[in-house]
Amino acid sequence: MITKDFILIKVFIITIIILLAQTCKNNCLAVEPDEILQNQEQESRARYISKNIRCMVCQNQSIDDSSAILAKDLRILIRNKIKEGYTNDEIFTFLTERYGDFILLKPPFKLSTLALWSLPFIFFLIGIFVVFKHNKNSIRS
């Protein structure tokens, strides 16, 4: 009986935690009501772009999360560009032309970032090689 209650309490707590996490997911953002676009498809595009654009003032936040003035200005600018018919790529280019690649939260794949993107895979291959070699040797002995 005690264990059954215990399980019920456990389930209850986990549910609350999940629900709390959900509310945070929906409400913990800096987008203000007057910024939101009527067209849902356009709004979700704006949210997608905002999530991938760095807030240059706070640097480790996206403009979607940040309440800095510049972040708000950029969110509005992105929404206006979407309304004017710009594509996502055009908006990303517009922003990187002005602020550089640093404004993208995900660094683009190019020659200067080749090491950044390829090293994890190289290390992974080295790891496989080492484990394989080690296994072979231990079987032999």
Added chain:
Amino acid sequence: MRKKLLILPLFFFLLIVLIFYYLLIIERNPYELPSNLLNKDVPLFETESLLKEEKFISDKEFKKEITLVNFFATWCKPCQDEHMYIKRFANDKGLKIIGINYKDNSEKAILWLKKLGNPYATVAVDKNGRIGIDWGVYGIPETFIVNSKGIIKYRHVGPITKTEYEKISLLINEVK
């Protein structure tokens, strides 16, 4: 041979420690980012002038002489701190300085310039910060050096200090 290979992880570890140590001790402000507009043309824009009746047209203002462009606002305290250096650029160095009044109240800005002195040849009004975005501005005060061909050669984010004043003074002679 195998024993010798065992030294490799230690070697890599020490190398990483060395790189981290170097990055820690070098003097570097992570807030200061290189401008993406370096060696590019001045953005084109048209807006109102703060102190004159006529429109501010960027095309007419550049490409004649070396120009400093200074983003400022009355609500920004560091802008007040650097103002004496901006005045020195105008008075001692005889530089043409264009002020861009960023997201500010125009009446307050006019009073502010009356009180502190006006080193600017013209002041453009950037009411909603849109011009700032075209210049890649993210933390005013920001100061740009534009050469006589209308190309941006340098950007400084933050107030101009004594060292920065000397640095810009040297740079103006180089960018001609």
